[in-house]
Amino acid sequence: MNLNAWTALFALPAVVLAQGGPSTDSAKVDTLTAKVAHLEEKASNIEAAMKSGEEAFAEVKTTVDKLAKIKVGGYVQAQWQFADSLNQASVDGGNFTATSQERIMIRRARLKTTYTTATSRYVLEFDALPSGLSVKDANVQITEPWLKAFSATAGIMDRPFGFEVGYSSSAIEVPERTRGSQILMPGEKDLGAMIEFAGTDKMGFLEHFNAKFGGFTGMGSGAVENDNEKDYVGRVGFALPFYDINLAVDGGFSAYIGKVTDTTTKVSETKTVNDTVTWVAKSGTKRWDTYDRNLMGVDAQIYYDLPVIGGISLRGEYWWGNWPSVVGNTGLGSLDGNGAYLREVASWYVMVVQNVGTKNQFAVRYDVFDPNTKVDGKDIGKYLGTNKPNLNDAAQAAWVLAWNFFWDDAVRFTVAYDINLNEETNSAANPNIAATSTPAQIASAKKNFTKWSKDFDNNQVTVRMQVKF
Amino acid sequence: MNKLFATLTAAAIAASATFAKDVITVKGSDTMVILAQRWAEAYMAAHPDATIQVTGGGSGTGISALINGTTDICNASRPMKGAEREKLKQRFNSLGIEIKSAKDGLAVYVHENNPVKELTLDQIKGIYTGEITNWKEVGGSDSKIVVYSRENNSGTYVYFRDFVLKGKDFVASAQTLPGTAAVVNAVSKDASGIGYGGAAYAKGVRFVKIKKDASSEGFEPSAETVKNGQYPITRYLYMYLRSKPTGALKQYIDWTLSPEGQDIVTKVGYFPAK
Numbered sequence: 001m002n003l004n005a006w007t008a009l010f011a012l013p014a015v016v017l018a019q020g021g022p023s024t025d026s027a028k029v030d031t032l033t034a035k036v037a038h039l040e041e042k043a044s045n046i047e048a049a050m051k052s053g054e055e056a057f058a059e060v061k062t063t064v065d066k067l068a069k070i071k072v073g074g075y076v077q078a079q080w081q082f083a084d085s086l087n088q089a090s091v092d093g094g095n096f097t098a099t100s101q102e103r104i105m106i107r108r109a110r111l112k113t114t115y116t117t118a119t120s121r122y123v124l125e126f127d128a129l130p131s132g133l134s135v136k137d138a139n140v141q142i143t144e145p146w147l148k149a150f151s152a153t154a155g156i157m158d159r160p161f162g163f164e165v166g167y168s169s170s171a172i173e174v175p176e177r178t179r180g181s182q183i184l185m186p187g188e189k190d191l192g193a194m195i196e197f198a199g200t201d202k203m204g205f206l207e208h209f210n211a212k213f214g215g216f217t218g219m220g221s222g223a224v225e226n227d228n229e230k231d232y233v234g235r236v237g238f239a240l241p242f243y244d245i246n247l248a249v250d251g252g253f254s255a256y257i258g259k260v261t262d263t264t265t266k267v268s269e270t271k272t273v274n275d276t277v278t279w280v281a282k283s284g285t286k287r288w289d290t291y292d293r294n295l296m297g298v299d300a301q302i303y304y305d306l307p308v309i310g311g312i313s314l315r316g317e318y319w320w321g322n323w324p325s326v327v328g329n330t331g332l333g334s335l336d337g338n339g340a341y342l343r344e345v346a347s348w349y350v351m352v353v354q355n356v357g358t359k360n361q362f363a364v365r366y367d368v369f370d371p372n373t374k375v376d377g378k379d380i381g382k383y384l385g386t387n388k389p390n391l392n393d394a395a396q397a398a399w400v401l402a403w404n405f406f407w408d409d410a411v412r413f414t415v416a417y418d419i420n421l422n423e424e425t426n427s428a429a430n431p432n433i434a435a436t437s438t439p440a441q442i443a444s445a446k447k448n449f450t451k452w453s454k455d456f457d458n459n460q461v462t463v464r465m466q467v468k469f
Numbered sequence: 470m471n472k473l474f475a476t477l478t479a480a481a482i483a484a485s486a487t488f489a490k491d492v493i494t495v496k497g498s499d500t501m502v503i504l505a506q507r508w509a510e511a512y513m514a515a516h517p518d519a520t521i522q523v524t525g526g527g528s529g530t531g532i533s534a535l536i537n538g539t540t541d542i543c544n545a546s547r548p549m550k551g552a553e554r555e556k557l558k559q560r561f562n563s564l565g566i567e568i569k570s571a572k573d574g575l576a577v578y579v580h581e582n583n584p585v586k587e588l589t590l591d592q593i594k595g596i597y598t599g600e601i602t603n604w605k606e607v608g609g610s611d612s613k614i615v616v617y618s619r620e621n622n623s624g625t626y627v628y629f630r631d632f633v634l635k636g637k638d639f640v641a642s643a644q645t646l647p648g649t650a651a652v653v654n655a656v657s658k659d660a661s662g663i664g665y666g667g668a669a670y671a672k673g674v675r676f677v678k679i680k681k682d683a684s685s686e687g688f689e690p691s692a693e694t695v696k697n698g699q700y701p702i703t704r705y706l707y708m709y710l711r712s713k714p715t716g717a718l719k720q721y722i723d724w725t726l727s728p729e730g731q732d733i734v735t736k737v738g739y740f741p742a743k
Contacts, residue, residue: 105564118638171560200551201550201551207551241564243567246565246566246712246713247564248558248564294474303558303562303563303564305562305564306568307713307715308713310563310711310712311561311562311712312562312713313557355562355563358538359538397568408539409537411537464517
């Protein structure tokens with residue numbers, strides 16, 4: 001029985017009662033018949049409207065289902081910082097200007113779009129800052145449909161190295177990654193292709209393992225390929241949960257095996273000559289020679305739920321390797337016309353994060369970056385000259401204390417204090433001055449070395465508000 | 470500089486303290502929402518100082534709320550996934566606490582007039598993946614099978630897909646509905662319909678007996694068949710917390726697992742966890 005018939009059946013007694021009871025009067029019958037017909041027509045209209053609504057709903061649902069594959073997210077970090085001194089060098093968003101020791105800035109303003117199907121994914125993420133727009137992620141990924149454990153990604157993505165590099169900037173518990181991470185893996189991203197294994201819960205013990213391996217340009221996300229050399233980066237990791245005691249032990253081993261091309265013949269390496277550490281020109285170098293850029297890393301994270309207080313984690317990471325770079329910068333990228341400086345670098349940190357209830361979180365981190373492990377602080381400034389160790393070879397460390405307050409599921413406030421420490425250099429009080437140095441160079445070097453001969457004032461406070469959606 | 474940091478931190482922590490609250494919030498599984506409401510009503514009646522707010526939305530929604538810090542208890546009709554545990558770990562440095570609070574037989578419903586009395590797990594899988602499309606293929610009348618399912622934020626949906634469909638996707642023509650009650654309602658009005666959901670909701674529809682395979686005996690979900698494992702589609706109903714419960718939260722959790730709380734489980738139509 002269709003809707004019209006049901007409606008008429010139920011409506012009839014009401015209509016009959018409204019008429020005061022059965023009647024043999026044919027006029028009344030006609031009236032009733034007309035009213036029933038009218039009701040049938042109305043019911044028919046309603047049924048048609050419902051069918052139309054169902055069709056419209058089906059169309060809308062089809063559209064909504066398609067749109068549900070698209071996810072848009074992002075976050076903005078606005079912050080105020082106060083530094084110990086004017087023109088202070090900082091890794092927390094760039095150096096202060098010569099006339100400022102406090103500033104308001106947008107640290108990050110990200111917008112990320114993801115389109116996901118059962119076996120593929122597209123990601124495009126921008127960072128829109130007053131200084132300009134940059135691409136943070138632009139990659140496509142396909143996942144095999146059988147185990148859904150293996151995937152391949154191509155484009156701009158996080159380098160699969162260590163723990164901190166892939167940790168979201170919106171989630172990190174202190175304002176910035178470590179100095180070593182920022183210098184050796186600037187911007188975290190690179191352009192390349194990667195395969196990934198992530199154990200699923202149907203794979204038994206393998207569920208707890210993951211691995212990533214890829215080939216990258218070695219230039220970072222914003223630069224173009226400059227040679228035929230690729231940097232191969234990978235990490236093998238594990239995540240062991242012990243649910244009964246709410247303990248998790250995670251970790252991994254990472255490797256970065258790459259090469260960098262020198263366009264000059266000026267290649268320097270650190271050596272000890274006559275008990276003096278110095279930069280020595282490497283012999284037999286040719287233009288377009290390549291040099292190893294290798295880095296190894298181990299990382300571990302332990303998570304535990306402290307009764308009454310909340311979850312706590314202890315994290316640590318250690319990186320070491322060879323890192324050819326330009327004279328004034330130990331970072332990633334291509335070499336410049338001033339030649340290559342071959343350095344052995346090391347970077348490490350330990351960090352504790354403690355949650356207190358649902359709103360509060362406290363973090364303490366100590367990190368060290370040594371851009372040249374062959375050079376001790378006292379070797380710097382002992383002699384002045386262009387071939388002598390300089391401040392680019394000095395290690396730096398930092399204590400970072402941070403408190404995070406989660407206002408709601410979108411808003412987070414952070415108050416952090418960076419206590420920056422430097423490897424103490426020779427004071428250069430009585431330097432052996434190289435013949436190549438000019439009076440101006442000597443004066444500048446003496447001033448800097450004197451400053452670095454003790455821990456100088458370069459701490460800073462950051463107050464940040466983040467809104468994430 | 471040190472004084473500045475200390476002042477800022479102290480002021481901010483003092484301000485944050487004003488946000489403390491005593492209300493227990495419960496969010497998640499629609500399958501469990503009636504059970505959670507009954508628990509809350511009974512507990513608040515016995516403990517006038519307690520305030521428990523219960524909302525549904527689906528297991529996925531509840532788990533998201535747990536990760537976002539917007540609920541104290543997440544009800545889930547499926548276990549948390551590894552990826553969800555990872556998110557909880559990242560935000561709260563904790564894997565979360567899992568509490569098995571009840572047991573459920575996941576029922577398969579058909580219209581009361583449907584002549585099909587029992588189905589094997591393989592047949593159900595065939596119907597829900599689109600390999601079987603007509604009731605006559607499983608001993609019924611010659612009519613097209615209308616498949617009713619749940620939305621993908623439902624723990625029942627995930628459990629059914631993972632356990633019954635062995636991870637395969639639902640047939641594209643499956644009609645997704647926003648709750649077990651809606652599935653039951655749809656099947657009760659559709660002679661060709663088939664649906665699934667918690668056994669506690671089955672009003673106006675008929676259970677199909679479920680057989681592990683063609684040669685085994687079929688069973689309906691009941692206290693006995695769920696408890697002794699004869700009924701093939703059984704699952705636990707969970708409560709998840711971020712950390713070990715303390716204070717009022719612990720008292721409430723302990724009460725739900727007490728004989729009094731588990732008695733309500735039975736009255737609602739589910740089965741005690743132990």
